[in-house]
Amino acid sequence: MKKIIMTGTLAALLTFGGLSVPALAGPVDVVVESAWSRASIGMNRPGAVYMTIRNTGDEPVTLIGLSTPLAMMPEIHETKTNAEGVSSMSAAGEIAIAPGESVALEPGGLHAMLMRLQQPMTEGETFPLTLLFVDGGEVTVEVPILGIAARGPED
Amino acid sequence: MALTEMDFRLTDHEGNEVGPETLIGRPTMAFFGFTYCPDVCPTTLSDISGWLDDLGDEAKQLNVVFITVDPERDTVEAMAEYVSYFHPAIRGWTGPEGQIARIADGFRAAYERVPTEGGDYTMNHTASVFLFGAAGRFVTMIDYHEPREFAVPKIRRALEEETEGAT
């Protein structure tokens, strides 16, 4: 069954300074910071989400996937640029984060790629993105949608 | 290759026919990409917009061109909408596949269509920004996502090339 996007409702419960977006409660000791995405033109083009994922616990955590009502096929991707300057993108697979460490999803490196959008990404709105961990834990974050030309979470 | 040695016919996002001669006479900053690109292309166009803001009035002397490597999806209309979200100096160019291949060849830029799940496709492509002097001579490249403290002086070099060419 399709979930309904809870634009604005969850968002109202959280504070967005643009700097720190507290993750919703989950059994995983993970904090997601500075999540942001760009608005889309229509629904045919994929979207990208960036954030920092911090392991605040004493055990390693492994990110294995994503889910969001916004896209049928969300996937962690990595952009690589080779010695000739050619960029390509591919699925990043599982991402292990050691205790106390963090992983940055940022332009030109890792990103959460949102393929097969279910609705356009509109500047000023937010959407929930759930990070799925290998032990079954989940962390959901509300991702703000910034402008198409945004360069970072503060834009 | 110098712009003066290149041969291609494309259409800009306002429907004007363009070619190498469109660029000669002013320094040029050019970048290959496609509008279905979620990461590299918006990042580069935002970087370019930031460099142009830094350059201020100097930026007005530059041609700034975003050339699609995906003409099948990037029509003139798609390019027009896409570039409208970035710095107003940025022009979007598209055209027939064969002509895109010619300009990429001239620039020594590479691109490749890569199928993805569900019958879609993405494009691998050269993500560097190319700089040419006003006389059409290749000056240098800015690497993908290069910090602006390196990028902006490179653009100034291309701008100065104009003065040299004029003397």
Ligand SMILES: [Cu+2]
């Ligand atoms: Cu991707």
